[in-house]
Amino acid sequence: MPRFSKSVSALRSSAIRELMSLAARPDMISFAGGMPGNDLFPINEVEELFKGLDTRTKQSAFQYGPTPGLPSLLESLGSYLEGKGLPVGNDRLMITTGSQQGLSILGKVFVDPGDRVLTEYPCFIGAIAAFRSSGAKIVSIPVDEEGLDIDMLRQEAARPDPAKFLYITPYFHNPAGMLYTSERKLELVEAIQGRDIPLIEDDAYGDLWFSEEDRDRLVPIKATDPEGIDICYMGSFSKILGPGLRLGWLLAPPAIYEKCELIKQSADACSPSFSQVIADAFIRSGKIDGYVVKVREAYRRRAACMAEALRKHLPEYVRWNEPKGGFYIWLTLPEGADATPILKLTIEHGAVFVIGSTFDPDGSRNDTMRLSYCNNTPEEIERGIPIIADAIRKICG
Ligand SMILES: Cc1ncc(COP(=O)(O)O)c(C=O)c1O
Secondary structure, rough: OOOOOOOHHHOOOOOHHHHHHHHHOOOOOEEEOOOOHHHHHHHHHHHHHHHHHOHHHHHHHHHHOOOOHHHHHHHHHHHHHHHHOOOOOOEEOOOOOOOHHHHHHHHHHHOOOOOOOEEEEEEOHHHHHHHHHOOOOEEEEEEEOOOOOOOHHHHHHOOOOOOEEEEEEEHHHHHHOOOOHHHHHHHHHHHHHOOOOEEEEEEOOOOOOOHHHHHHHHHHHHHHOOEEEOOEEEEEOOOOOOHHHOOOEEEEHHHHHHHHHHHHHHHOOOOHHHHHHHHHHHHHHHHHHHHHHHHHHHHHHHHHHHHHHHHHHHHOOOOEEOOOEOOOEEEEEOOOHHHHHHHHHHHHOEEEEEEEHHHHHOOOOOEEEEEEOOOOOOOHHHHHHHHHHHHHHHOOO
């Protein structure tokens, strides 16, 4: 028997995988993935952009590149992020192989096996896996519709052995769909200021807002540059261009950046040059702005269609968030309900979603469900939601 490491032994393949493999039938209506709509990818634009590049740039697309990223992309992305008020000049920007790699790097930079880290409950599954693979003990703090529970955060921050960092996804949360209020972000900052708890601010969906009214709430904490907190701000091209590029970014204070660069060097030497050349051309051509407007509109329509179907079909005892942006709607069942038999029944009738325990670092709380609307036609949404609503009624009464 190979002698595996403790950290890999702590990673479990979830029992739900078997059930999900049944959901791979081609006729299945899937509200499970967080995958952008295939129909939205900018295939023609990218073909044109690549054709228009000079030979040297095309060659560099096939070549190894510097570990922190291609200088040209660091420059164009830096300007794009500066446009959002981010302090690109004071901090250091690094291209990562998806923002998933950023999470994995930060886990390695901060965590020794057994160290405590703070996340939200519910929490993005990729973050749970990344931190756990470094041996982290995850302490999750619940979120409500305005953000993290501040009393619990204060208690954690006051401990003599504070956690190694706090990880949050304040903008169209995965899976809870919600958007932090500006007040809650301020309270969060005050709770950890001067406590030696770095903040990891994950902003994978912030560009996908549906209403101008919410723009104020989308200003990153990193952009407000609060004193006494090291903030590692992460973003991704995945939801605004395509996850197949595997490109994300990390903006971190210089001392943290230096450690991250060392870890990245040992992980993959550099992120895909081909993708970086494409992303750079996309930003420099100015196409990114129009494209983001287009996908934002498409997701807004899909979200409205799903919200309409939920209003029409769900029993009243199911609580859910009216989507303000991003990809997800989070359903909360009556207390004590179990989403797994609902999933089983839903799959039998041709639709699939993700059960709540997937996003619980303890893997226990399961009275919630995540639905994504990002990759579905209105017709699929209108056919699929009644299947889910019927299954909820059959199981919960
Ligand atoms: C909140 C959040 N962060 C990070 C990621 C990772 O994205 P990627 O590695 O494709 O950039 C995702 C993907 O679903 C996500 O939902």
